[in-house]
Amino acid sequence: MKTELERVEPRPARRRFLQGAAALASTLIAPGVLLYISSHATETATKSPRWGLLIDTNAMSEADVDACVQACKREHGWQSRAGSKTDAQWIRKVGLSDPQSGHRRFLPMMCQHCENPPCVDVCPTGASFKRADGIVLVNRHICIGCRYCMMACPYKARSFIHEPLQDQLPVAPRGKGTVESCTLCVHRIDRDGADAVPACAEAVNQGGRSAIVFGDLNDSDSEIVKRLRKHGGTKLRADMGLNPALRYQGL
Amino acid sequence: MSKSLHPLPILMIALLVWLSCTVSAADEVASSGFGSVAIPRPAKPDNASECVEPVEVMRREHMKFLLHQRDATVLEGExxxxxxxxxxxxxxxxxxxxxxxxxxxxxRHFCADCHRYASVKIDCFECHADRGLSRSQQSRLIPELNTGLVSSQTFHRQLERSGED
Structure with missing residues (x-):
C-alpha cells in the first residue's frame, strides 16, 4: 500500500499559530470581553497518517526487550560492542527499579518520533527532518555529521558512525560521518502501510501477544488508538511538549 | 589528357578502410598518448533481458535517475x-x-568497471549495499536458495525467518 504524503511545513509552530488564529470563532459578549471558541479539535483528524507505537511494558520481560534490540540489529545490520559509548544504538534497553519495593521494569528506548522534534529544529542543513506521516529521519545525503541533533535529543536516541563500514544491508544504508537512529522500520511501512510490523514489534509479538502495537494515531478505528483510549499511555517527558509518537503503558 | 585514375576516389577508399580498422580496434581498446585501456564490458544480468531504459539512455542518464529517486525515496517514501x-x-x-x-x-564490480574507465568517483557505496546479497551469504543462511540469486527483499524475508530459528 502506498501512503499519500504531503510536504512538511518547515515552521510548524508558526503555521499552527496561524491555523489556530483562523480557527477561532469569537463572540463579543460584553464590551472588551470576547468569547473564543476553538474548532481546532475537529481539525486534528486529517487524511495523513501519523505512525506510532504503543509499548506495553507490563507485557514485556527483560528478555523481550533484549529480543527487540536483537531484531533491530538483524533488520538494519548494526552492531554495538558492550560498554562502547560510541557504537551505533538505534534502540537500547532501559531498566527502571524502585528501591523501596525492589520492583524492576524494562523498556525499549529509541527515537520517539516527536511531533515537534528538537533534532529537526537544530539541524543546520535540513538533513534531520520529519516526514509528512510523522516519521523523523536523517537524510544521510545531506547530513554533515555535526551531531547537533544528538545533543538536542532528550531521549539520547541518535548515534554517530565513526568508522567506515562495509556490507550494509540494502534496506538500511549507513555510512561513516552521518547520524542515524530508529526509522520506525520505514522500509516496511512504505511497503505495507498500516499493516506494517516494525522488527521490534515482530520480535515480541510472538504467540498472539501484542506487547508492541504499531498503528496510525490519526485513525480513531486503529488498534493503537483503541488501546490508548481504553488504557491510556504515557508520553516520555511529556512536560517538554514534544508530543512523541511512542507511548508507553505500565510506567 | 591521359586517362589516369583520379586520386580522390582512391583517397576516399583508403580513408574508409583506415576508419573501419580504427573503429573495430576501438571496440576493444581505447588508445591515447599515455597508452591504451581496455573498454569496459560490464556483465549483463542473467535474470533479465532488458534494463529499465534502453542501454544508450542508461549510459548517459542513470545518475540523473538515481539522484531524483534518492530524494523521492528518502523524503516521500517512494x-x-x-x-x-x-x-x-x-x-x-x-x-x-x-x-x-x-x-x-x-x-570487476558492475559499477566500478565503467567508473574506473571514465574516472568517475562516487560515494554511493560508502553507505549503500554494493551488491544484491552474495551467494556465499545466501548459502550460509539459506542453503535451499543456493542455486540462484534472489532479490534483496526476498533475501531479507529469508534472513528474518532464519534468525527466528
Missing part, C-alpha cells in the same frame, strides 16, 4: 520506482558464481 539503486544491484549483482564477494573497490 520505494517501488523502477529507478531504485537496490533494483540496480539486484539485477547487476556482482556476486560471482564461485561465491567470492565483489565489493565496489574491486574493478
Amino acid at each position: 520505494r517501488d520506482s523502477k529507478y531504485s539503486l537496490t533494483g540496480c544491484m539486484d539485477c547487476h549483482n556482482p556476486a560471482r558464481n564461485d561465491g567470492q564477494v565483489v565489493r565496489y573497490p574491486d574493478p
